[in-house]
Amino acid sequence: MPLHDAEARRLYDQAAGLAGIGAWECVLATEQLTWTDGVYDLFGLPRGSTLHRPSTVDLYSNESRAEMERLRAGMIRTGQGFVLDARIIAADGEDRWMRLSAAVSHSQNRPTRIFGAKQNITSEKHMWQGLRRLAYSDPLTGLANRRAFEAQLSELRHSPADSAAIGALALVDLDMFKPINDRFGHAAGDECLRQVALRLEATLSDAVMIARLGGDEFALLLCSRAGWPAILRRLDHALAALAQPVAWNGRLIEISASIGVTTLLPGRLHETDRSFAEADSALYVAKASGRNRLHLFGDPLRSQANGEAVLRQALATG
Template structure:
């Protein structure tokens, strides 16, 4: 079976040992980022087995069916290149296939995922795709984001395969002492490539054995036995307790453990590792713990960068609506005894439509960028700023100095939001109306935002009323508004 091309592909897939496994945070994070970055309803990471399409991770509202995805992903595996279908209903390859329409798939973009085969070849084993019930397009930045997420997914697959191989090699080396030297050399090469090291701990004697890979991960010279005693001092105290508890529980229950922790290496650099351990059983008794350490610093930093990118509004550089909702929800979810005083300020720009209609959208973008900069100024004392709509902004304020006088805060903020913009001989001064609400003990997110919106609408009505009274006394309004 494995002599054919399909057989070699299936062998690479089965070597990953991912089929029919529980959800994993790394793969769930990738599909969640895909939906945020590409703005599509569904993102799916799937593995293509013989005769079935198995979904490892999925992020959507459940409106996208799976049979249509299977058709498209099977085609993608065969073609082995990125596929983008802007409108399946208008694509001659697919518009006659009722299954896509029944599953609500109009837009689809997918990238194949590869894994190394036993013969050194690279085999397609699955896909990372996004789908949507509406037709759409992807710009070059979105295409690049999907491809980079696919690279991240492939690195997870490769690291998983390397980790499994390294753990198998470590166990085999213990059982086959006569072949120890050869296997040690092979294992050392695998450790260097995968940034992995193995360890063995004997509770009865306190003896710890490290492979060269563990020394390398911690920035220590190989074989420096004196350094082992000071190793755990490089980990924060709470994480040391976490490691101890995980090890004791594994010895007591016989179950393996897997955790991720941060530490500072010998060079003073902060790094992140994945620790995997399991009991070594002799005559039904646990005599030692064996396991792996894997340096996942680069992957973790990449994920953090992707999360920050997904949370930022590209035009203004401040947070977007999704990040704002999450931060506000987390703040309100704090227990009452720990909840800090909080004020929400919502901002609606005045005359913004006039800027776009009169001076053009480029001038409107300049206004939005200026507002983004002014919502990050030092006097706001680290308030969390977000763009929550086209010309709508919000601030989460927790500094006592700003909370002490909300009226003064609103007055200064509205003054700072006066942004004059000029094109040709026309100058329009935009401004912002601010509504605030203070968090009470019984507020939830919806009530908190509604209270701030209500105050905003009241402030806009007062401003419009004042403007009309001024206009009646000063004559007809001028078409050209001078900058303040």
């Protein structure tokens, strides 16, 4: 049964409202805007109110505004439409995401108007952001997980080198963690891991990233313009914090950790496997030297009595 125009429009408006979508048009000669109700609602503006393009563009986040203007200019120049997920701060103050679809029409081979659709995709964005957090975070401690840590290392490979900054990759491993689980139970072990995460975040709050790789192993990405002495002081502070007992069911559980660290040289940021291997080797030396200590990859193994002093001297001059 064919629909009359009014009935078809009513059904379309209902569907558009459910989908959070609206249509828009801009006359290029005058920049006059025309919106349907769905776009007014998306931007938090009264339906039918007067529109001024500069004011509506100001509702875009800075990054989304710059990208939208770039794509808009390219579309007018080439005639190729685009789709952009843009973040806006609506007039009612609500942070929203919209999917902007755009095309251009011509008259006598000249662009005369641009038009398209704008859809509220805030719920979709939040869903994907939540899934991403689940995929890249450790559920026990709330820290980044191995996948997120390796992704961060990969991003460093494509970042311009900062010759004034010293980078370090450190691996942290709890000492004698299995006996804690065996004696007090896994719930106590989980509390120790959570406390380790909190203490690392408190003492290394300016770290590029802190992650739990799995089990009782954590990883740190550090950067300092003050050189190795500053990095050493921060790691020493973290080591002391990790050696404090953990309160559990009215008892104090003694814990400590060992740390292996290696430099992240600008010319070797692509060698992530090598950096991990060096930090892991340094961690092994720290544990073999008596645990509850820090060892820098490449520092010769010395006696336990003077090991830390030698390490401090090596870092201060390295």
